[in-house]
Amino acid sequence: MTSQELDPRLPLIQDADLHDKVVLVRVDHNVVKEGVVTDPYRIDATLGTLYNIVERGGRLILMTHVGRTLDKKTGQIKVSDDTSVQPVVEYLERKLFTKFVTPVFPVDPERGIREIDTSINWHIRDLRAHRIGGVYLPNTRWFEGEEAKDEKRERFAVQLAGLADIFINDAFGSWQPHVSTIDITKHLPSFAGFLMQKEILNLRHVLEPERPFVAVVAGAKYDTKIGPLNQIYQKVDHLILGGVIYNTFLCAKYGIRVKGVSEADINAAKILVEQDAKAAKIIELPVVVESETLDGRVEGKYRKRKTRDFRAGEQYGFFLDVAPESFDAKGVTEVIGSAKTIFVNAVMGLTPHFYEGSEKLDRTIDRNRKAQKLYGGGDTLQEFKNLSPGLYLAAMDNALYYFFTGGGTVLKAIEEETPYELKPIKALIENAKTLKLRG
Ligand code: 3PG
Ligand code: MG
Secondary structure, three states, rough: OOHHHOOOOOEEEOOOOOOOEEEEEEEEOOEEEEEEEOOOOOHHOHHHHHHHHHHOOOOOEEEEEOOOOOOOOOEOOOOHHHHHHHHHHHHHHHHHOOEEEEOOOEEEEEEEEOOOOOOOOHHHHHHOOOOOOEEOOOHHHEEOOOOOOOHHHHHOOOOOOOOOOOEEEEEOOOOOOOOOOHHHHOOEEEEHHHHHHHHHHHOOOOOOOOOOOEEEOOOOOOOHHHHHHHHHHOOEEEEOOOOHHHHHHHHHHOOOEEOOOOOOHHHHHHHHHHHHHHHOOEOOOOOEEEEEEOOOOOOOOOOEEEEHHHOOEEEHHHHEEEEEHHHHHHHHHHHHHHHEEEEEEEOOOOOOOOHHHHHHEEEEEHHHOEEEEEEEOOHHHHHHHOOHHHHHHHOOOOEEEEEOOOOOHHHHHHHOOHHHHOHHHHHHHHHHHHHHHOO
16 A cells, blocks of 8 residues: 555645654654553554654654543543553654653643643744754643633644644544644644554554454444444454443343333434344354453452343343353354455453453454454554564564554544545645645
């Protein structure tokens, strides 16, 4: 795949003049949990773009979001060490043998950082003079303007733009329409980075899949995945469900009740059950693990249940995983074994306590040596790595595997049937029009 296969309207980093320019790069380095880098995959994936910028004479200012700091009800922004970019900065410094500076701005206890003040100019001077390797801004979601709706939004966009000459978006995983992904493109010449391009190209495997196409969709919430799920259903030859999504489906199909599954979601799932009564695309995993508690794996409080024993009206505890033998069931092995494209957006169980389902899923998929395998989502990758480290390492170097750095983004793109309607990507295309006007 080459960049020629990208929509020609998308402005590319290859075409930007970076020499002696300060380049503001939005990355998705949202890999910090409680102050520790959990999995550097998303940082490593951006290193090529960073090298390219510096090689071409650009000077780096990086920014990412970490976690979700805005309380949507109260409007308060929580600034704490837990969501600091510091661990990412230290990781990058170790990897690149250079120094990154993170400017410190006054923090309002309720509203976060209200202003990019002029103290940053000293750092930018050092950056231009090559006294430091880069500036890494504080967590974008610490800034009051990032998700604001009023004039604070525009102010933040203008202040950010004031720091740099060029904007590069390499944050494929950050599909949310915030200032650092959208509004900034109105004020600076803006381009897609190399990681962004690579991810868009690989989306083609799921948007125009080689068939048979099998998708595995799981996750903790039904309501936010229902849109993409229906769209995926149309696209796939076979669909395997896991997590709360599967529990909801089982409730709707068998008339049972499972703890943690809402009536509203069950009703929404009935449409899928009806559709599937005809199309028969959903492959049932026949054995699930029921637990009485969410507090972990408590001896005597969990057991296996077979779907064929379900009777309408029965009540169950939490279904927290699928049993490994589900993947030995005839229909399941056949479908996975004969697929040409497999897309996994899923962690089957409640990890770290119930993980056997996910582990077996990864191994079963790996046995299909022909299929293009695509994994999406930070949690999915993290689990893959924890459960099967050897397999994960081998898969990293295997051209038949591709790991997206954003699971939500992939689902959104599938829902919209194209990557070019994703808001940050659309914003780059819009900005290209003004670039042409300027040029
Ligand atoms: C992720 O980790 O899923 C991405 O960084 C997106 O994060 P968000 O859903 O908080 O925008
Ligand atoms: Mg996520």
